[in-house]
Amino acid sequence: NLSGDAYRCQHEITVTGDEVPMPFSSFESTGLPSEILREVRNAGFSAPTPIQAQSWPIALQGRDIVAIAKTGSGKTLGYLMPGFMHIKQFRKDPQMGPTVLVLSPTRELATQIQDETRKFGNLSRISCTCLYGGAPKGPQLREVEKGIDIVVATPGRLNDILEMRKISLQQVSYLVLDEADRMLDMGFEPQIRKIVKEVPIRRQTLMFTATWPKEVRKIAADLLVNPVQVNIGNID
Ligand code: ADP
Numbered sequence: 001n002l003s004g005d006a007y008r009c010q011h012e013i014t015v016t017g018d019e020v021p022m023p024f025s026s027f028e029s030t031g032l033p034s035e036i037l038r039e040v041r042n043a044g045f046s047a048p049t050p051i052q053a054q055s056w057p058i059a060l061q062g063r064d065i066v067a068i069a070k071t072g073s074g075k076t077l078g079y080l081m082p083g084f085m086h087i088k089q090f091r092k093d094p095q096m097g098p099t100v101l102v103l104s105p106t107r108e109l110a111t112q113i114q115d116e117t118r119k120f121g122n123l124s125r126i127s128c129t130c131l132y133g134g135a136p137k138g139p140q141l142r143e144v145e146k147g148i149d150i151v152v153a154t155p156g157r158l159n160d161i162l163e164m165r166k167i168s169l170q171q172v173s174y175l176v177l178d179e180a181d182r183m184l185d186m187g188f189e190p191q192i193r194k195i196v197k198e199v200p201i202r203r204q205t206l207m208f209t210a211t212w213p214k215e216v217r218k219i220a221a222d223l224l225v226n227p228v229q230v231n232i233g234n235i236d
């Protein structure tokens, strides 16, 4: 949990793109449904973090986004909250596969994302499961078969499961590449590219990263369409 103090430092915020919406200054101004706002209040959060304030209105417009902000800045809810809204609006048949796919570099991070999803999406009845290596596939696949809104996966394991034809990504319309810089550092680029080929081209794509080296820029240029770029840099 980020205390107020963590954000009482200064940020240099740059937002680049066409017709960028104004940031949200409070949870109430987001228009998020009351059941989600209740979870946010229960968590003791007082306001959106800078990356959330900037990203939410852009993502809620259905646009692609690249968000660059350091670790611990609240990026997870930066994509999850608009993801919940996306699910409420566009969910088809969860039995046919997930609506939202989040790619994450490690089992540990994937599990954290799942925890956050369950905590904030619980009252909205949004379901989520994780696919990661180092554990048997059977139980993971059974969760998917139950019909799931959000799948959080490491690229290696998801690629294996795709090759087994055990999951369909044809219903995915909201794709998140979380910790993109770390995924590329770990050598996951080939798997990511294969996975993305299985996701329909008509989709919203969001990339969250702590750093912005040229490898990340390259994959962003290939996978995102006319994205808005939000950069939150610390200047103290
Ligand atoms: P990042 O992905 O940028 O490293 P996380 O999304 O993991 O950061 O968030 C870091 C911590 O901040 C988490 O414990 C999360 O629950 C908390 N957090 C997220 N949003 C807020 C907020 N608006 N106010 C206070 N704490 C928050």
Ligand code: MG
Binding pocket: 075, 076, 178, 179
């Ligand atoms: Mg993160």
